[in-house]
Structure formats: C-alpha cells, structure tokens
Amino acid sequence: MSQIDTFIQSARRTLQIEAESVAALQQQLDQNFSRACELALNCRGRVIVTGMGKSGHIGKKIAATLASTGTPSFYVHPGEASHGDMGMITSDDVVVALSNSGSTAEVVTLLPLLKRLGSPLISITGKPDSTLSQAADANLDVSVKTEACPLGLAPTSSTTAALAIGDALAIALLEARGFSAEDFAFSHPGGALGRKLLLKVKDLMHSGDRLPVVDQQTSLSDTLLEISRQGLGMSAVIDEQKRLVGVFTDGDLRRTLDLQLDLKQTPISQVMTRQAQTTTPESLAAEALHLMEEKKINGLIVIDDNQHPVGALNMHDLLRAGVL
Structure with missing residues (x-):
C-alpha cells in the first residue's frame, strides 16, 4: 500500500x-x-x-x-x-x-x-x-x-x-x-453573510423614474421601448388606479413573437402575465432571491400595501450586492 x-x-x-x-x-x-x-x-x-x-x-x-x-x-x-x-x-x-x-x-x-x-x-x-x-x-x-x-x-x-x-x-x-434570520443578521453584519441577511429589497430596487411601468392599454411596441429604456428586462403593467395587474418580461416577448401579432396595435394587456410574482420593500433581499430561484424567474415587481408598484428588482441587482 x-x-x-x-x-x-x-x-x-x-x-x-x-x-x-x-x-x-x-x-x-x-x-x-x-x-x-x-x-x-x-x-x-x-x-x-x-x-x-x-x-x-x-x-x-x-x-x-x-x-x-x-x-x-x-x-x-x-x-x-x-x-x-x-x-x-x-x-x-x-x-x-x-x-x-x-x-x-x-x-x-x-x-x-x-x-x-x-x-x-x-x-x-x-x-x-x-x-x-x-x-x-x-x-x-x-x-x-x-x-x-x-x-x-x-x-x-x-x-x-x-x-x-x-x-x-x-x-x-x-x-x-x-x-429569526433577521435576528441572526444583527450578529453577523460583516462580509457576505451580513450582506445576504441585512440587505432589504428597498435597498436594491429600482424606483421612481427608474421603475419600468406602463398602463394596460399601452401598445406592445411602446412597452418594448419602456423595457429597453430601463434595461431591467421587464415592465410592470398597471390599471387606472395605478394598481399592478400584470408584468411583461423578455420571456413573454419570446412567446409573443411566435404569435405574429401587430406590435403597434396589440395592447399589452392581451399578452402580459397576469399573475406577477411580487415582493415588498421591507422583505429581505435573501427572501427575494429565494423566490426568484423557486419560481425560476429573473425579476420581481415590488409593491406597497395598496398593490401599487413602487420598485423593480432583478437577479443582476442581487449579484452586484453580493447577495447571490
């Protein structure tokens, strides 16, 4: 041996x-x-x-x-x-x-x-x-x-x-x-573990003018312009009361192209995903990551208590912050 x-x-x-x-x-x-x-x-x-x-x-x-x-x-x-x-x-x-x-x-x-x-x-x-x-x-x-x-x-x-x-x-x-995990975070504020446990969605989300959002009557072509302008690969869709009614993502676009629709005449409400995955500003970034991984998606719309979109978050934001 x-x-x-x-x-x-x-x-x-x-x-x-x-x-x-x-x-x-x-x-x-x-x-x-x-x-x-x-x-x-x-x-x-x-x-x-x-x-x-x-x-x-x-x-x-x-x-x-x-x-x-x-x-x-x-x-x-x-x-x-x-x-x-x-x-x-x-x-x-x-x-x-x-x-x-x-x-x-x-x-x-x-x-x-x-x-x-x-x-x-x-x-x-x-x-x-x-x-x-x-x-x-x-x-x-x-x-x-x-x-x-x-x-x-x-x-x-x-x-x-x-x-x-x-x-x-x-x-x-x-x-x-x-x-809880949040209690644990206060004992581990430094390094990657601290970033993962202490950061909240509100610390990373895109909000205000950086939030991609269109109303449900917006054409598919104008929605694509909004998605391109913000660069998050998705856009929130709202109703007359500015409540979230859906989301349109890069994945939705790929599926829509197969339908050969008129981009300028088709309203986004016709092709959007109605059951949008969402999170809240006070949620931990680690929880948002878990939801994305579980649902196999790259982004989330952030909503307030009245179902109004207040932000957007994608996997790249979590990666840059060291949460991923």
Whole structure:
C-alpha cells in the first residue's frame, strides 16, 4: 500500500470513529438535556462557558455559537477565573463547564465558588460519575467508546462529541426563542453573510423614474421601448388606479413573437402575465432571491400595501450586492 493510500485509510478511520461517537449521543440524551435548556433559557444574565486545554477550545466555539444564535454568552478561562476573572460571573449567569474527565483541577477548583455564588451549573463531561458531573444541576453525557487517536491520548472523538452537544444546545435554544434570520443578521453584519441577511429589497430596487411601468392599454411596441429604456428586462403593467395587474418580461416577448401579432396595435394587456410574482420593500433581499430561484424567474415587481408598484428588482441587482 502506498503512503497516499495509507493517509486516506487513516482519515477514513478517524472520520468513522468520530461519526459513530456523535451518532451515539442521540441515545445518551436524557432529561438532563431538557434541564440544561431550561436553565439557559431562563438565564437572566449570560451563559458563561469554561474549560481547560482542548475542552477550552471547544468551549470558546460553543460560547460563540450561543452568542450568535440568541443566547448571550462568553468564554472564561478557568485558570484566569481563579486569579480575578471570577468577577466576570454573577449569580444571574449560568455556567457551562467542559471537562472530559470531569476532574480537571482548574475547573473543579471553581465549583465551591460557583455554589457560593448561586450560579446554576451545566457540565459537559465524558464521566457521568465524576466530581464535575455530580456537582452540576444538569450533566450532558458526551462519553465515547474510543478516541480516534490510536494512542488513546489526544482528545479527538471526545472533543467532537462535546462540540456536537454544544451545537445541539444552541439550536434547541434558538428554536425555543423563535430566533429569526433577521435576528441572526444583527450578529453577523460583516462580509457576505451580513450582506445576504441585512440587505432589504428597498435597498436594491429600482424606483421612481427608474421603475419600468406602463398602463394596460399601452401598445406592445411602446412597452418594448419602456423595457429597453430601463434595461431591467421587464415592465410592470398597471390599471387606472395605478394598481399592478400584470408584468411583461423578455420571456413573454419570446412567446409573443411566435404569435405574429401587430406590435403597434396589440395592447399589452392581451399578452402580459397576469399573475406577477411580487415582493415588498421591507422583505429581505435573501427572501427575494429565494423566490426568484423557486419560481425560476429573473425579476420581481415590488409593491406597497395598496398593490401599487413602487420598485423593480432583478437577479443582476442581487449579484452586484453580493447577495447571490
């Protein structure tokens, strides 16, 4: 067997062991998980996550995931907590402590202080009978049969299991809070994700003189001139009360040409699409994108509460804004 094949075989073995460890967590869930969710959900302060070494690294990620999904949270190093950072924890907070052995000295040292403070404690351990587990108000069992490390020394399966249970906790709380995509956006204002979640249709739509619109008696030829002038590949069609009654797009034009109609004599109402896909100014741009993809169209008419067209949006606008 070549060295390359050996590398791949090793990777597959590691992934298999870790996948089995995560899958086993489903059977290890019990009322302790529900209790942990209740404690975090009813927390009046912050969820403070702590852990030493590799558990600390996992704890930092759990804290970050909680904070970005509606549960205010931050990480406190257990060693630093014994030298002043304990002041960062209040009786209104809930503490989540990670230790695979459940006996990590720096974490166990904090237990009497947390009890005196009155902060509820959730433990994430691989030893349900450990000191940390027994001291907790709710213990999440993340014990694994074996580490992926062939020496059984480097935390691998155990840290993966702890990370997975942290994600499970965060998502359960997200769902319980009714946390929305817009709420999520406020925690992620930067980069492509922020653009996708924060931008609204009103920020991108063409409006005013840039809005292609004709009344339903306008000839097909004049409608084509309006579409060409605005360059959006479509035009809204309105009635006497300026309400949207249809849309005419490049796709409609291709179908119309097959009918060999008189472009100057045919009113647009005869060939327009009456069931126009629409959105609103306050809708998220990401929602508009989803609608376009679902309906397999390249543009939307934006309407107000009275069915009046107030804007138009196409796929190129979303592409330029980085939403697509």
